[in-house]
Every structure is written in C-alpha cells, then in structure tokens.
Amino acid sequence: MVVTEDGCRLWAAEAGHGEAVVLCHGGPGLWDMFGDVADVLAPRVRVIRWDQRGCGRSERRGPYSLARTVRDLDAVRRHFGLDRMVVLGHSWGATLALRYALDQPDRVSKLIYVSGTGLGREWHEHYERNLAARLGNSGARLAELKGRARTASEDRELAVLQWSADFADASKATGYAERMADPWFEINYECNAAINREEREVWRETELVAACRTLAVPTLIVDGALDIRPRWAVDSLQQALLSATRVVVDNAGHVPWLEAPDEFGSALLTFLHES
Template sequence: MNVTINGCRLNVEVFGPEDGHVLIAHHGGGGIGSLAEPRATFGPVADRFRVIVFDARGCGLSEGIPPYSHEQWAADVDAIREWAGAEKVVVAGGSYGGFIALEYAVAYPEHVSAIILRDTSADGSNLALAFENARMQDRVEIDWDNFNRYWGGEIRDDADLKACWAELIPLYDFEYDAEKSAARVEAGIYRHESHNWCFQQNWPIYDVKPALPSIAVPTLVTVGRKDWVTPVSASETIARLIPDAELVVFEKSGHSPQVEEAEEFQRVLRSFLDRAVPAPEVIR
C-alpha cells in the first residue's frame, strides 16, 4: 500500500495480527535495497508480531524526496510507528538498515522495546576493512575504478548502479553461486540518487558508538563469519557497547545469514523475540 509519511509516499506492507506487538524492519542497501529482504526475513514471525516493512524514501518503489539522511530515515520509521498506533516497537535492520535501526534506537529510545541487527556496523570504519578484504580475495577480479565510484557515491545513473552492484555481488556469499547472484541482481530496484547520498553525505559523519552504552533494551546482533563488508569485528563492537546485547555468529554465512543459514537464523530470531517480548499470558 502507499502511505504518506513525513510528506513522502512510501511503499508499505503489513503482516500479522492487528493486536500483535509491532516490529518495523528497515531494509539494507541504501539505493539498491527494498522491502523484499525484510519481508522474507521477518514474515515468518508475523504469526505473533505485527510486522511492517517498507521501501525507504528514495528506495524501491517509494517516492524520491530528499534528504536521504539517517536523521530523515529514522524520522520516517517513527512516523510509521505513529501511523501504526504503536507506543513501542521492535526495530530491526540488516546491513545499511542496521545503521538506521541503531540511529532510531538512539534518537527515539522511549519507543523501542528491542533491537535486531544483522551484518552491520556502528560507524564507517568497517569500510577500510572491506577494502582490505576485497584486495585479499581471489573470487573475482575487481574493477577498482567502479569499486571506488560505488563506495564513494559517484554513480552516474541507475543503470550504472546496477552494473557496479553486479560486479560486487560475488563477494557477499559464503559460497558463490553465479546463477543465484545474477538473479538477485535482476530482481533489484536501483536508485542511484539515494545511493550517492549514502556515501557522499551520510557515511563520513556516521558514528553512533558513543551513544550505544545508553541503549537499555534487549539487542540481538547477528553476523556471518565470512562477511567481507561488515566483518565480525564490527558486530563485536556493537555487542560490547550495548549493555543487554547478545552476539550470534553464523559460521557458514557471508553477509546474509538470514538466507544462507535460514533455518538456524529463524530459530535464533524467534528465541530472542520470545525472551525480549514475551507473548501475553492467556487468561482462561
């Protein structure tokens, strides 16, 4: 459905019982992400939770009205919370969506009941590690001009973003499957304006580490052992700084344990939610 949030038309999908505790999941990818990933990841818990997924402004099928800043994207999450009529929500995000989940938890702590993070970072320092990992790998030959333009936010148009992403995607999985990766590239929706904003304007100032010790809700931090772009060390930093955080490393995953070890990921997710947001007791 189309919902106008802070003056911008967003593509929103809602699943689960109307009286369920609300879980809002933010997709990753900046200008290459959409609600498809969080829908697949969190759809299974819609048997108990009211799951809300959406294309962020400037992404997927949503309207492109800048700014595409972390502050604006977090404000949009809070407006979705208000639209849903929820006082408190579980906020979730993977990869770039994890940045927004953390920004939301820091800016709107009174509205957060729990946090779920997947393969993300609390600042931009992981990019130096990612560059080193890219140099050390032998899975694919990297076009360094395209690589640097991608991470520097110097993409020319949507077709250029798609082409650069197609070159990078072999790095992301624990076991590379060319056919599956090609299908993922074709299924994507590419929005170069928001992508460029992410890496020109957001990345240089992103650092929530000083605020993480103030987070006072249960937090699940998950990461794939072979994640090249947001390595395990980035998740370890988050888990160390948030007082009530638990870290789960998926040993046979790259950047997407929710796909590569889907059954175990769902078990971990549901176990955490059952402890962090217990189901209300039924009075007989």
C-alpha cells in the same frame, strides 16, 4: 502507503499478527529485500516492511539524510498505530535502527542489528581488500563498470556482481545475488552518496559508545561469520550496549537469512519470544 509530514509517499506492507517488527533495509539507496525474513516471522509476529525515501517503490525525492530517514521510520510507526515496536535493520539499515533506538528508546521494545558495521569507520579499507579477494578475476569487470557511465542493464549487472561477494558459498553466490535483484528497482545513487557523506562527517565512535552505554533496549546482534565486512567492527557496539546478545552464523556472509535460513530464523524467533 505511508505519507510523511512533508508529504513524501513511502511504500509499506504488513503481514501477520502480534508484536510488531519493523524491517529496515540496507543501502542507502536500495529497497526492501526481506521477503524470506517476513515469511519466517509472519506466522509468529506482525511484520512491517517499507522502502525508504527515494528507494524502491517509495516516492523518489529527497532530502536524504540520516535524521530525515529516522523521521520517516517514525512516520511508519505512527501510520501503523504503534506505541512501541521491534526494529530490525540490515547493513545500513542496522545503522538506521540503532540511531532510531538511541533517539527514541521509549518507542523501541527490542533492537535486532543484522550484519551492521559497528560504530567506527576503520572497517572500509578491510572491506575493500576482502571484496577484491572474493571477486578474484571478476574484480576487473566490477572496476570497469564502476568507472564509466552505464546502461540500466549494466547497473543491474554491477549490483549483482558486487552483491555476489556478500556470500560465503561461491558456487551459489551469483544465484543469491540475482535473487536479491528480483524485482529490480533502480539504485538511488544520490541518496547513497548523501547519507554516506553525512556518516563520514558525523558518525563518531567515541560519542556513540557513550550513547549506547545508556541504551537499555534489549538487542540482538546477528553476524555472518564470513561477511567481508570485518566483524571486529561491531565489537565496540556489543561491549557498549547494556543488554546485548550476539549470534554468529557459521558459513554465512552478509545476508545470513539466505545462506543459513534455519539458524537465522531460530535466532530471531528465540530472541523475540524470550527477551
């Protein structure tokens, strides 16, 4: 258990030996779902997983902000005695990992940016259209659940339904989404709303491009080619970074390690041992 400087208890676990890779989950308000990633990496490196403040197995209390979560990530680093670390983030976690690398470049040996949404905010409208198209008739149930108070089981149903759109193969999408929801922890909607609101107010593409142009940390960007979040949103990040490699995983959506585990694992291990 990691204890932050303000006394918040964060769940964390480690496996393997060697170079330390700290995994930052998506959300905001979700929890670590990196079991399959850890299984691939742990035979070769030291893998550290954690649940962010208020999420999953961590203590459910705020405050919730990007800066606070960056400080919590640094508390994880200190707890495990790391001078430097590889930081891997998925989705919202990719935003967190990038922000940490910009704020603490001397603490980051490599950055792995998985299924992120880039430096701007224009992708949201396209995401909503793509979500509706991929859900098809199931979109009506999603809208119904979102529009009213829900039971705990309906909260889980809503998450599984929305997550199912994150996969390219419709025949397997619900199964993958159910796998992400097991074990199930309640989504922290307060955390989600607070950090998303802050991002809308302070996440400015022009300023971030300028900051990224000074970041010398070797970076791997991994995209699923069929992610419903438009991949062009990440282009300005790739172009701004001084040292970036990009791998696009064909026939995969937002969670490429479930749909294309061999290609995803190979991309990560090649980058970790050759960069």
